[in-house]
Amino acid sequence: MQIQQRQYQQAIATFQNLLDIAKRLGDLNKEAIALNGLGFAHDYLDQRQQALSYYNQALAVTRTTDDRNGKVAILINIGSSYYRSKDFQEALDFYNQALRIVQESNSRADQVSILVTMGNIYTETRQHEEALNYYDMALNVAQGVENIALKISVFQRIIFIYLSTGKSQQALGSINQALASCREIDNKQCEADVLAGIGSIYKDLGQLSKSL
Numbered sequence: 404m405q406i407q408q409r410q411y412q413q414a415i416a417t418f419q420n421l422l423d424i425a426k427r428l429g430d431l432n433k434e435a436i437a438l439n440g441l442g443f444a445h446d447y448l449d450q451r452q453q454a455l456s457y458y459n460q461a462l463a464v465t466r467t468t469d470d471r472n473g474k475v476a477i478l479i480n481i482g483s484s485y486y487r488s489k490d491f492q493e494a495l496d497f498y499n500q501a502l503r504i505v506q507e508s509n510s511r512a513d514q515v516s517i518l519v520t521m522g523n524i525y526t527e528t529r530q531h532e533e534a535l536n537y538y539d540m541a542l543n544v545a546q547g548v549e550n551i552a553l554k555i556s557v558f559q560r561i562i563f564i565y566l567s568t569g570k571s572q573q574a575l576g577s578i579n580q581a582l583a584s585c586r587e588i589d590n591k592q593c594e595a596d597v598l599a600g601i602g603s604i605y606k607d608l609g610q611l612s613k614s615l
Contacts (some may be wrong), residue, residue, distance in 0.1 A: 406569040414444040439477050446484050454484055471508060475501045476566065479517070491524050498524075514544045515553055522560060531564050538564070551588045555581050 422437035425431075442457035458481045465474040482497035498521050505513040522537035538561045545554040560580035565574035577596055585593035 409446045431464055431468045432470050435461045435473050443480055471504055475504050511544050515541045531568055535564055540568050544568050555584050
């Protein structure tokens with residue numbers, strides 16, 4: 404823990420130096436990067452108010468530039484800060500802002516990541532139908548992404564919801580889809596994990612012959 408604290412303290416010094424240089428040069432993009440970095444370092448030192456102050460300064464800078472990626476990164480960091488502090492509605496608000504930007508730029512991988520995180524919030528607050536809605540949206544977007552592992556990770560979250568709410572048949576359908584994705588990338592470990600899940604579900608359903 405002390406090592407991590409030292410690393411973040413060093414990061415603060417580094418980003419402060421970058422901020423000073425960026426301001427002297429009038430480099431707004433570097434200024435936003437430095438402010439975001441300062442926010443991130445303070446965030447992980449549990450200095451949340453300072454972190455949010457830096458994040459908001461960074462966000463204000465990005466409004467005067469055309470750095471959409473930088474703005475998304477800052478919005479996600481703010482959302483994550485609120486998420487860690489269990490301020491879920493604020494977190495969802497900032498994730499939604501980031502989502503709108505990546506939807507406009509058609510960045511599918513980023514869309515999936517944000518949608519899954521929003522689904523995780525609803526899972527944590529036991530709003531399972533809303534969580535499934537976001538996971539389904541993530542899965543639809545993931546169809547256009549070549550990263551099959553990303554698609555599998557979404558299936559895993561959908562399966563978790565179904566299993567935790569006692570919906571074994573629905574979980575089985577999602578597991579079979581995940582299995583097809585595992586075989587598509589020839590990932591034997593993934594396939595083995597999914598097959599084990601299928602066996603346990605059939606046992607829960609009382610169909611022992613299919614699990615053997």
